[in-house]
Amino acid sequence: MKVLVTDPIADAGIQRLRAAGHDVETAYDVEGEALLDAVADANALIVRSGTEVTDEVLDAATDLVIVGRAGIGVDNIDIDAATEHGVIVANAPEGNVRAAAEHTVAMTFATARSIPQAHDRLRGGEWAKGEFLGTELNGKTLGIVGLGRVGQEVAKRLGGLGMNLVAFDPYISEERADQLGADLADDLEGCLDQADLITIHTPLTPETENMIGADELATLGGGYVVNCARGGIIDEPALAEAVEDGPLKGAAIDVFAEEPVDPDNPLLDVDDVIVTPHLGASTEAAQENVATATADQVLAAFRGEPVMNALNAPSMDESAFPRVRPYIDLAETAGKIAVQLFDDRVEEVEISYEGDIAEEELDLVTASALKGCFEPLEWQVNAVNAPRIADERGIDVTETKSRSSEDFQSLVTVTVRNSDDEVSVCGTQFAGEDPRIVRIDGYRVDAIPHGHMLVARNDDVPGVIGFIGSTLGDHDVNIAAMFNARETIGGEALSVYNLDDPPSDEVLSAILDDERLIDVSYISLNGAAEDDEQR
Numbered sequence: 172m173k174v175l176v177t178d179p180i181a182d183a184g185i186q187r188l189r190a191a192g193h194d195v196e197t198a199y200d201v202e203g204e205a206l207l208d209a210v211a212d213a214n215a216l217i218v219r220s221g222t223e224v225t226d227e228v229l230d231a232a233t234d235l236v237i238v239g240r241a242g243i244g245v246d247n248i249d250i251d252a253a254t255e256h257g258v259i260v261a262n263a264p265e266g267n268v269r270a271a272a273e274h275t276v277a278m279t280f281a282t283a284r285s286i287p288q289a290h291d292r293l294r295g296g297e298w299a300k301g302e303f304l305g306t307e308l309n310g311k312t313l314g315i316v317g318l319g320r321v322g323q324e325v326a327k328r329l330g331g332l333g334m335n336l337v338a339f340d341p342y343i344s345e346e347r348a349d350q351l352g353a354d355l356a357d358d359l360e361g362c363l364d365q366a367d368l369i370t371i372h373t374p375l376t377p378e379t380e381n382m383i384g385a386d387e388l389a390t391l392g393g394g395y396v397v398n399c400a401r402g403g404i405i406d407e408p409a410l411a412e413a414v415e416d417g418p419l420k421g422a423a424i425d426v427f428a429e430e431p432v433d434p435d436n437p438l439l440d441v442d443d444v445i446v447t448p449h450l451g452a453s454t455e456a457a458q459e460n461v462a463t464a465t466a467d468q469v470l471a472a473f474r475g476e477p478v479m480n481a482l483n484a485p486s487m488d489e490s491a492f493p494r495v496r497p498y499i500d501l502a503e504t505a506g507k508i509a510v511q512l513f514d515d516r517v518e519e520v521e522i523s524y525e526g527d528i529a530e531e532e533l534d535l536v537t538a539s540a541l542k543g544c545f546e547p548l549e550w551q552v553n554a555v556n557a558p559r560i561a562d563e564r565g566i567d568v569t570e571t572k573s574r575s576s577e578d579f580q581s582l583v584t585v586t587v588r589n590s591d592d593e594v595s596v597c598g599t600q601f602a603g604e605d606p607r608i609v610r611i612d613g614y615r616v617d618a619i620p621h622g623h624m625l626v627a628r629n630d631d632v633p634g635v636i637g638f639i640g641s642t643l644g645d646h647d648v649n650i651a652a653m654f655n656a657r658e659t660i661g662g663e664a665l666s667v668y669n670l671d672d673p674p675s676d677e678v679l680s681a682i683l684d685d686e687r688l689i690d691v692s693y694i695s696l697n698g699a700a701e702d703d704e705q706r
């Protein structure tokens with residue numbers, strides 16, 4: 172597989188991918204047409220904040236399985252478009268949290284004591300001791316906007332250095348804030364009102380974009396602003412003005428609405444605004460952590476395993492994966508068989524789990540069943556976009572679970588239906604990952620779900636199985652295995668055949684022409700392309 176890396180990541184991540192046998196190509200600072208060319212044959216794309224992963228990039232990347240973000244913020248990735256394209260987006264939400272928190276603490280002290288400004292003056296030969304009277308942080312109130320992973324680490328550190336804490340985060344519990352010794356403000360204004368210094372730790376979203384403007388800065392009064400989260404959350408010209416002309420004493424900014432920052436950005440022109448070029452995550456430890464975590468997610472995606480930090484695909488607990496894995500393929504297969512037997516417009520898909528499997532977290536299995544249902548319809552589908560495709564096409568999806576199962580340890584049933592009809596296909600795993608289809612529409616069968624299958628429904632009269640066998644034989648199609656089931660003697664019967672080759676349309680109509688046959692369906696469990704080739 173080819174992995175394209177378009178922002179610098181630690182070598183440890185690249186080595187991990189190469190050690191697993193993949194080609195890793197680095198193309199830093201590519202944009203426009205060059206980026207579109209570079210991604211054209213990539214199976215994975217690894218980025219940091221420097222690459223805009225747009226709909227256009229995803230369109231060009233026809234073989235892409237995953238976009239790995241070696242870091243936290245994903246505002247540079249069009250996740251909706253990735254989902255449409257069936258591409259997983261995964262970030263590395265843990266590895267650089269401490270680095271970002273430490274940089275925030277460093278920036279807080281640097282602005283409160285004007286360290287960069289004093290440094291510059293001294294380097295310029297001036298002993299300006301009398302001009303820098305800083306703010307002591309001990310006993311002052313820190314307002315934390317966004318009390319997530321980084322915000323909480325900042326709370327621990329600056330709380331430990333004697334600051335009082337007030338936080339605004341509508342999505343965090345009072346209890347968690349209490350544990351950190353922070354008062355939870357009811358709204359942003361309440362937080363700004365109490366704070367001597369605010370630090371921003373939210374993601375950049377439509378909700379947080381420009382959430383700190385001139386009015387909010389006026390509410391903060393004569394304090395400081397630190398932003399090591401994302402540019403675009405604070406209105407930059409308003410901040411520059413509030414520091415330059417009052418009321419703010421200073422600001423420390425690591426991130427900008429546009430990066431690399433435009434030299435004309437007003438923040439670069441104000442003495443009491445100190446700046447760093449998006450360095451929050453730039454420590455050796457953080458970079459090694461996020462690069463290896465991202466490489467692991469790419470490897471999991473290549474192996475078809477759940478991607479732990481996927482933002483647009485079902486993920487699961489690593490320890491549960493071995494128990495669930497056999498059912499991922501089985502559900503897909505049951506979906507493929509059900510939809511090919513149904514042969515009508517699908518309005519509803521029901522996935523039922525019975526027995527031990529019902530105890531597990533099954534989002535991934537359900538997504539896989541949907542993939543199976545939609546793939547024979549030749550929709551571009553995978554487990555990432557299958558739930559969305561169902562939603563967009565108005566197909567109702569229901570999942571049911573029952574801890575008890577009559578005959579088997581675990582059963583997965585996929586039922587496709589519309590208001591006129593339905594087909595259900597039920598599968599299990601025998602010991603050692605031996606998948607079987609054990610029921611089709613209530614008929615008890617024991618079919619190996621593999622390759623080319625023929626499912627016939629016929630009157631239960633003598634000679635039908637022989638007729639089907641000889642018709643297939645006359646056309647050079649060999650039967651590898653078969654299973655027959657019936658409702659009542661002389662009623663209706665259903666037989667399932669595993670074939671070595673796909674039957675031509677001619678054989679199928681020769682079989683169906685016989686009046687004893689009610690229905691014959693050829694089920695391909697290969698890809699359509701593979702099938703066409705064999706035909």
Ligand SMILES: NC(=O)C1=CN([C@@H]2O[C@H](COP(=O)(O)OP(=O)(O)OC[C@H]3O[C@@H](n4cnc5c(N)ncnc54)[C@H](O)[C@@H]3O)[C@@H](O)[C@H]2O)C=CC1
Nearest residue numbers: 244271317318319320321340342372373374399400451452
């Ligand atoms: N400067 C740098 O190099 C780095 C920057 N970051 C950035 O730091 C920020 C925080 O990262 P994490 O703590 O890991 O994210 P997180 O997702 O753990 O926490 C974000 C918090 O913001 C809260 N939030 C969301 N909308 C809000 C709103 N409208 N008002 C108040 N709170 C809101 C959420 O409830 C959540 O608790 C992100 O923007 C991330 O990209 C992270 C690492 C390095």
Ligand SMILES: O=C(O)C(=O)COP(=O)(O)O
Nearest residue numbers: 219220221242243244452
């Ligand atoms: O992880 C994040 O959100 C960061 O902002 C770090 O960005 P970077 O990987 O240094 O471009």
